[in-house]
Amino acid sequence: MSNFTTVLLLASPAALLVAVVAALVRPGNVSVAGIVWGTVAGIVGGAALPVAYRALARGPIGVVASVIACTSTVALGVAGIVTDGPPPLVVWAGMALSVIAIVLFAERPRKASKAETADPTSELRSAVSMAIIAGLGFAGFTFLMSIAQRDDNGPWSLVAARTAVLAVAVSLPFITGPVTRPTWKVSATSLSAGVLDVTGNLLLLAALATTPLITVAIIGATSPGIAALGAALLLRERLNRYQILGLILAAGGAALAAGA
Template structure:
């Protein structure tokens, strides 16, 4: 999926960036490329952690780190949210952990939370979180070009990893179709993410972006008819409350 969707979204972003325009500068290239590396490493390590560790621990811990790292970075760099927004951030951190805790250890082949799994979990959470911080540092006059350089670096890293691990194989036609759809959605999401990070405080925009698991769970309920746990339902309600608190501040 990633081997097909990443290059396609890279091409789509390049076309959009050329149409929108923008100044390609050193910071746009540097911060964009580093953000892409962080996102690619995050995906790689997240899947590795899920494959060898307990999902019920790996998933919520990763979600908290993805949301928490940009919040801390934003505070350090000068963000000063209001009291209501701070409450919303705290609620959002709880919500994203509860929504992400969708599978219990009894539902899957039991895995131990080893030191390696722990490092992979922390690594992917920090890498994902830093990708938000880095892309937010790109200059606003660069337009969408930082996203292009982020996707270029991520695509190259994923391809190298696939070659080294022996996973560089020809995908099935159905996989290609789904990956193309994912590329379109990924492109739209990345453009919206950059606009949010450039238009609001990092600590607020990033934590709202990190609530995406709630949308995933909601769609799984409607489209795939999946059952959700009570914890996930509570988490989705808390996610809505967090969005309201942050946006109304």
Template sequence: MTAILWALVSALGYGVSDFVGGIASRRVAALRVVLVSYPTALIILTVLAFCAGGELSGSAMLWGSLSGIGSALGIWWFYAALAAGPISIVSPLTAILVSGVPVIAGLALGDRPSALAVAGIGAALIAVVLVSRGVTDEDANPHRFTAKVAWLTVGSGVAFGLSLVLIAPAPADSGLWPLVFVRLAATGLVVVAAAFSGDLGTPDRRTLQLALLVGVLDVIANIAMLAALRGAMLSLAGVLISLYPAATVGLAIVVLKERVSRWQAVGMVLALAAVAMIALG
């Protein structure tokens, strides 16, 4: 039960973080937001890792670094999708992929899902079709679900899912050190990407504040994620963490007044239900 609660805390942290990060990415390039949030999270996690103790092993460094590469690619593409597309559609579709990758990995490692979990996977596939229904480039919404946004969403979901799979084997006695190397590797990759794309630069004061908040939320979500993965099966923890769109979509509807079609609304509800079914199964 404790692991389940940690997973839900992680989902809430990621959901709020994604919303704030998406708003910030509509003001400046997505990479500039991450250039602030990732180093912020790295500094906080390093301090906490020293305080918490744990063995700094080669295995912790390896798995943390590999997970960090997936995390960096995932957040870069995700923020780019949020900046160009509707948050209430991008976030749930990403979540389906994030939940699906750990399930597939769990199956490969010997997990056997129940009939309810299999039904949840089927529901998730239907949700993808429904949420994408009727979204065209001619939509009056300036933030449209275009082909580019779709590819960014898919890439982000797969990368995030792989980052969960790759951090799971980190030794349990390593404390928070795997998370330090997650953010260290991710920060390095983001800096290189920003340098090549010409996005190195400091955002304005308001955006900087949002990016710093993202970094703090990122720390909370990652610590809770690691605790959940250490206390539950990969397939179970992964899909519970993937419930984060509940917070992201709720904030998008309440704060941004985003509107979706009837079929898209049904698809989003089905997407969240699918994640829950997989988790309960």
């Protein structure tokens, strides 16, 4: 079985469990519309997750994460303008800084590592294509969850979404191949990923309740910087000067958007 399928199969139940606990602690309102929109969001996001995992496995993490974030930020920004109207000028400035930052995150050093040099160009193109698809899927998830939260459904719409993601995960082995037993390290990492993922979802719901969609998109543009830092710390991928500048610009863009 593919590694991304293993991760998703293990992470999804953990994420659903955390979502259920959160819903029991803070129930909110339960509406049919919220559950339906949450389910649709889960299907879209669940379909994007394995595509993102596969893209991250094929290409450099910094590049793939940047393409995902750039696609998601632009798509959400357009959706925010359509639904909420044009933002103030300072938000436009934050949007511009965020997009520039994402492009800088994707900049690779001229002296590539042996692992990157060995990657065929077709592999990188494939990874970028999948990253774009994943970014659109994540943007769709966020937009649909914003609709689900219009009736203050609280975490219950997220429970519906994570249930749909679990259904997508269960169906993956029929496409990618039979399930094999993962190692304890893969299991622990995947379960942690599920908990962190749904924690991010819960924070997203809190943001959507009080923040315009375009502002959420701009602040979310800092994600490739976090990914780049994680890759530097855990995988020993070096940050080049462009990526460091990208971190600064992303922080500036988020500050402008948040202060508007």
